[in-house]
Amino acid sequence: MVSVLALLIFAWSGGGVAAADSMSEKWLSPAASASKKNPIAPTQASIAAGQKIYSKTCVMCHGKSGDADGPAVIELNIHPAKLSNPQLDTEPDGSLFWKITTGKKPMPAYGKRFSETDRWNLVNYIRTIPKH
Numbered sequence: 001m002v003s004v005l006a007l008l009i010f011a012w013s014g015g016g017v018a019a020a021d022s023m024s025e026k027w028l029s030p031a032a033s034a035s036k037k038n039p040i041a042p043t044q045a046s047i048a049a050g051q052k053i054y055s056k057t058c059v060m061c062h063g064k065s066g067d068a069d070g071p072a073v074i075e076l077n078i079h080p081a082k083l084s085n086p087q088l089d090t091e092p093d094g095s096l097f098w099k100i101t102t103g104k105k106p107m108p109a110y111g112k113r114f115s116e117t118d119r120w121n122l123v124n125y126i127r128t129i130p131k132h
């Protein structure tokens, strides 16, 4: 009886946390960060470098085509942003850069893990993901 109850509470709180995370208000970057200019031109080399990191680090959540259907999504019951969402085109590069740098649970902060250049490369790559 006790263990069943514990299980129920666990399941309930787990679901609750995930729902609260994804249902919370839209994730906005500070205006100063959003207006930061992208210093890295979206060259083939930059996009390729971004794609390399993306397929190693981001695919598990955001999915190969940016549809938020990576393997971790089902496992962790999370709801990553769709990077294939046309709405992304309305967000400045600086805003995406800030989000990659800062993270937001359950998305890790990548500010320490990847150099500035690599984070801009990621932004450049995300821009090439077909939107639909």
Ligand code: HEC
Residues within 6 Å of the ligand: 021, 022, 026, 027, 053, 054, 057, 058, 059, 060, 061, 062, 072, 078, 079, 080, 081, 082, 088, 091, 096, 099, 100, 104, 105, 106, 107, 108, 110, 122, 126
């Ligand atoms: C553990 C899962 C996870 C991983 C790994 C992950 N993300 Fe995310 N990401 C999320 C979630 C969840 C959100 C939505 C956060 C929110 O809005 O509450 C998000 C949001 C974003 C956004 C904001 C999109 C928007 O509409 O504003 C960007 C950009 C992004 N992620 C890029 C990346 C990149 C680049 C990587 C790899 C370096 C990455 N993410 C790795 C889970 C993840």
